[in-house]
Amino acid sequence: MTWSPTPTAHPVLGCAATIITAVQSVARVDPAYMRLGDKEQALLDLARARDLVEVLWLRVIDSAAMLPRTPAPRTWPHGWPPTPTSTAVSPPGRNTSPDPWNGTG
Incomplete structure (x- = not known):
């Protein structure tokens, strides 16, 4: 790289x-709009990527013994995860989000 x-x-x-x-x-x-085969492949690929990132993360932690002990940040870096657009909670089995496919949008 x-x-x-x-x-x-x-x-x-x-x-x-x-x-x-x-x-x-x-x-x-x-x-949700991915083809089933693509979802299966995405799950496999993302699990592999997660494992590789975790190994790298652990290697950096292992080599960072000299870092001063500081509290973790209370906010997510880089705007992730995305801020939800609504805090409304739907009753179980009822989707109130605008969706042109189910007639609510």
Whole structure:
């Protein structure tokens, strides 16, 4: 991987930035409309990606013993997860979201 956010950035930082950008690019995509075979492949691929990211994360944690102990941030970085547009809760079995396919939108 040759891309990095800045010329002096470590490759792990470039990797993290690429992952963040990729996940943000599909944050509003609804997987409900994926074909069944695509969903199956996405689940396999995302599980593999999650495992690889976790291994890298653990390696960075292992090498970060010299970091000062500070509390974790209370907010999500980079605007993730997306802010919900409504706080209304629907009764079980009743979908009140606007949806042109079920006649509510």
